[in-house]
Amino acid sequence: MLRAVWLTIGKEFLLIRRDRVGLFMLIIAPIAVIAAAGFSLAKIYGGRTASRGGYTVAIVDEDHGAIGRAILDAIARQPGLAVLHSDGRAEAEDLVRRRKLAVVGIVIPKGTTETIRTRREGAARALYRSGQVSADH
Numbered sequence: 001m002l003r004a005v006w007l008t009i010g011k012e013f014l015l016i017r018r019d020r021v022g023l024f025m026l027i028i029a030p031i032a033v034i035a036a037a038g039f040s041l042a043k044i045y046g047g048r049t050a051s052r053g054g055y056t057v058a059i060v061d062e063d064h065g066a067i068g069r070a071i072l073d074a075i076a077r078q079p080g081l082a083v084l085h086s087d088g089r090a091e092a093e094d095l096v097r098r099r100k101l102a103v104v105g106i107v108i109p110k111g112t113t114e115t116i117r118t119r120r121e122g123a124a125r126a127l128y129r130s131g132q133v134s135a136d137h
């Protein structure tokens with residue numbers, strides 16, 4: 001009985017050795033499928049595929065006040081976000097629209113801290129990658 005099992009296994013290895021496509025499908029294809037599924041599902045199960053997070057945000061802090069720092073700190077603490085600090089609006093727009101290194105640009109305008117302290121209406125601006133859409137509020 002045991003001899004019949006070994007003969008069957010030996011015969012199967014001979015058949016697989018002759019069939020190059022079958023050998024490929026038997027060894028390489030499962031590795032490729034497992035790797036693709038692992039990378040695509042990594043974020044769902046808590047893994048990291050990027051060094052810091054999934055989305056990059058370009059931020060310009062023109063205010064340099066307490067509210068600006070609070071906004072920056074709150075965004076930096078988010079586990080799914082990586083922050084790129086920009087020196088100006090033009091650089092943030094370049095990061096978002098042309099270089100495509102960030103998915104959105106956030107501008108904290110000068111005077112935001114004072115505006116919120118005195119409860120006046122302020123302006124917030126968002127730069128989006130797709131098209132020329134921007135919002136001022």
